[in-house]
Amino acid sequence: MKIIYDEKICVKCLACVTESEFGGVTFERGRIFFDETCPEDWENIFAICPVAAIKSNVTLHPVGTSATDCQSKVVAAIKKSATEVTDNVSKFSD
Numbered sequence: 001m002k003i004i005y006d007e008k009i010c011v012k013c014l015a016c017v018t019e020s021e022f023g024g025v026t027f028e029r030g031r032i033f034f035d036e037t038c039p040e041d042w043e044n045i046f047a048i049c050p051v052a053a054i055k056s057n058v059t060l061h062p063v064g065t066s067a068t069d070c071q072s073k074v075v076a077a078i079k080k081s082a083t084e085v086t087d088n089v090s091k092f093s094d
């Protein structure tokens, strides 16, 4: 998937940034940046834009590409959650 962003019509409301859960949409130095490799709910992010400044031309990523920074962050977050669950289970079983 490639994101098509029309900066000329973007009103910088930052709704897309707020909706982004995994850092796929960021606001830096007054500009919006997209990382389409992040596992965001992209359809929801596109839909939330009040001026339709973001769209996609949907093409799938090839299978077997290496993990991106974003994907690594997601994996780390999942591992952290799993560790917390394990710790909590241990506390309750003591």
Ligand code: SF4
Binding pocket: 009, 010, 011, 012, 013, 014, 015, 016, 017, 032, 048, 049, 050, 051, 052, 053, 054
């Ligand atoms: S939601 Fe749309 S208008 Fe708002 S900052 Fe994002 S791209 Fe711009």
